[in-house]
Amino acid sequence: MKRGLLLLLLYIVVLGSPLALSATLAHEASSSFLYELGRGLALSGATLLLLQVVLAARLKWVERPYGLDMLLRFHRNMAVLGLAMLIPHPIFLVLGGAGWSLLWSLDTPWYITVGRLALLVLAINVAVSLLRRRMKIRFERWRLAHDMLGPTLLVLVLLHSSNAGQDLKVDVMRTAWFAAFGIIFALFAYHRIVRPILLGRQSYRVVEVRPKAEGVWTIRLAPPKGHKRFDYLPGQFQFLTLHRHGRGLPEEEHHFTISSSPTETGYISSTVKAVGDFTATIGKTRPGDTATVHAAFGRFSYLFHPEDKDMVFIAGGIGITPLRSMLRHMHDTAADRRVLLLYANRREQDIVFRKELDEMAAESSGRLTVVHVLSKPGPEWRGESGHIDKEFIARQCGQDCLHKAFYLCGPPGLVRSLLQNLRKLGVPERRIRLEYFSFLD
Known part of the structure; x- marks a missing residue:
């Protein structure tokens, strides 16, 4: 947490540095407050856009204190803030005496036209990012466009x-400004070009593809010969690019939970449900295929919370994968934790890891209790049925809800409903753990 606060402080200092340098070194203040406000918004807004690349570059030392999901939500919100800062920039300049022709006249210097184009590109980029799902744009197409518009915007x-900024007429400011852009362009090139090439040279091998339930597959990967498997914590996730040459299958990078436990040495596994165009091809993966792996990310792990001794895991469907990783790790290390697992599925055949979960519960000496819940049970089902609502949680947890830690993973609708129900039960936010995967795809 201390590292997180230090990084946040560093972010604020970097964001404010160009404005501070400008105020002390770069120019004499205008007689108009609105004009100065317009210039200040431009300088700060442009700096914020530069920092967007740092937030999205998957730098481990930046991601670790927060988790990548939180970092990318912050990245999205800062893009909206940047747009909100830059839209008023020309308006305040006009109100401060620059003349209304700045807004619409075609008879202006070329760099004014470039500025208008930059604002348009930023507005389009933010709008499409916020409305991608409503516009039904596939993630890969959006990311390709995003990766093209981002550098284009920074060049503009x-x-x-x-050329337009009076602050940059001073040599110190100009040198620092160009140096900052150079560093950011280099970071972007590393993130999108250099690092994928380096990771591709150490590709993992697919050693097993096994069905786990209807439409669900576990892919087991082994590290390159002569290399150790990377370290990770139970519950974390990885980015995979599967290379399945010669079969016409897509090569796209996607994030998947690491469903194996660190105690299972020599390999890593991800368990994937066929729910989209890409994941529908998972079952066509074959042993001998290779994969580019970038890992590990996330803070959805009980090891980040040593104070959690009495826990409730609530999963929906394929959301069991990070919880399985944690439960296997607890089992293999004989961790002194008590866990109640509430696992929701539609049908009995949809239950993933059922046999393993029940076996771990039987061997846990009472430390693990597994409760399966089906929304569409068959006539032979003798377990719980319905949905995991407030009454169900209260009934399963008894009177001790306020002192338990809740770990939630599942479809966005289920997680939102669970959050509302836990709040109604009075569970403090500090005792609820979850990861917003929807911000990653």
Whole structure:
């Protein structure tokens, strides 16, 4: 947590540094407050756009204190803030005396036109990112467009600012500004080009593809010969790009939970449900195929919370995967934790890891209790049926809800419903653990 606070402080300092340098070194203040406000918004907004690349670059030392899901939500919100800062920039300049022709006249210097184009590109990028699902744009197409528009936007901002900005007429400011853009462009190139090439040179091998339930597959990967498997914590996730040459199958990077436990040495596994165009091809993966792996990410692990001794795991469908990883790790290390697992599925044949979960519960000496819940049970089902609502949670947890830690993973609708029910039961936010995977795809 201390590292997280230090990084947040560093972010604020970097964001405010260009404005502070400008105020002390770069220019004499205008007589108009609104004009100065417009210039300040431009400088701060452009700096914020530069920092967006740092937030999205999957730097482990930046991600670890927060989790990648939280970092990407912050990235999204900062993009909206950047747009909100830059839209008023030309308006305040006009109100401060720059003249209304700045907004619509075609008879302006080329770098003013570039600035207008930059603002348009930023608005399009933010709008499409926020509305992607409603517009039914596939993630891979959006990311390709996002990766093209991002650098294009920064080039336009650099051209506009270096020619229009009075602050950058001072050598110190100009040198620092170009250096900052150079570092950010280098970081983007590393994130999207260099690192994938380096990871591809150490590809993992698919050693097993096994069905686990209807439409669900577990892919087991082994590290390159002569290399150790990477370290990770139970509950974390990885980015995989499967290379299945010669069969016309897509090569796309997707994030998947690591469903294996660190105690299972020599390999890693991800368990995937066929719910989309790409995941529908998972079962066509074959031993001998290779995969580029970038890992490990996330803070959805009980090891980040040593104070959690009495826990309730609630999973829906394929959301069991990080919880299985944690339960297997607890079992193999004889961890002194008590867990009640509430696992919701539609039908009995949809239950993933059923035999293993029941076996771990039987061997746990009472430390693990597994309760299966089906929303559409068959006539022979003798277990719980219905949905995991407030009454069900209260009935299973008894009077001790407020002192338990809740770990939630499942479809977004289920997680939202669970959050509302836990709040109604009075469970403090600090005792609820979850990961918003929907911000990653």
